[in-house]
Amino acid sequence: MVKGEGRPIPNARLLRLAQVGLKAVSRARPPEERRTNSACGCPSTGLTSNDQSESLDVSSTEQYIAINRINHIYMSRERVSPAISEFMRYLAAHPEAESSLPALSGLSRELGISLAALREQLEVARALGLVDVKPRTGTRRRPFSFAPAVRQSLMYALALNDGHFDQFAELRNHLEVGFWDEATRKLTTEDKAALKALVARAREKLNAGTVQVPHEEHRALHLLIFRRLDNPFVTGLLEAYWDMYEAVGLNLYSGDIAYLKEVWDYHARMVDCICSGDYAGGREVLVAHMDLLAQRPTPTDASSKAF
């Protein structure tokens, strides 16, 4: 039995309702002509009086609710949204596009849009990191990443106003602190070993004859801590933060080796806390390390050239 908003509806009957609903969806008019269901914001089922009379009496509120719920699920699966382009809808509905996409001429016919419009939509999808466009391998759907879209907007924001850096950094800090407990509890033994290895490698760089800024290790350490959340939006925002960090030159040597060593002392303590299961203690060290980073020295032109 499947519970509706009212009394439960038998499975067989629900299956029939689903068939009607799916049939209606397949017959639905183009998105711009569809009415919107005011209750859930979804396009209407597109049911006609004939659909209803020939197949099932769907006059009761309960049955309508069931159909709408089924259609909602179906539409979500199809990723049908009037808010994205025809090309993006196609991409979302075709996982096999990760291997290859049809030729643009055929695709424009299939989607019912001009070649020029398809090229424009393709360019937007490329800018958002949804597709790879390469001369030899052609166009392919990429695994979803939130970072490219955030990066585009963030870099534009920085060009508008330097103050956006601090605002985005603040968002990143809250994100890391907020997700810290959940993320660190999910880390595996291998993850913890990898964190220790990053700390060791960073310290080697800092203690080398010629100082090397362990920026790669810094970025990798923070991203690794949150990777097991398996949340592309958290990961995308954090990756965009590091891209911004590099774009403004904070990955470059500021001339203060003592500061860098102190940062990595904090990282070592964070990792020790994670490995010993002291997640709250690790979060406190994370916050203290963020306060330290807020007072970081600024790279100079001369030192930038050295690295």
Ligand SMILES: [Zn+2]
């Ligand atoms: Zn750090």
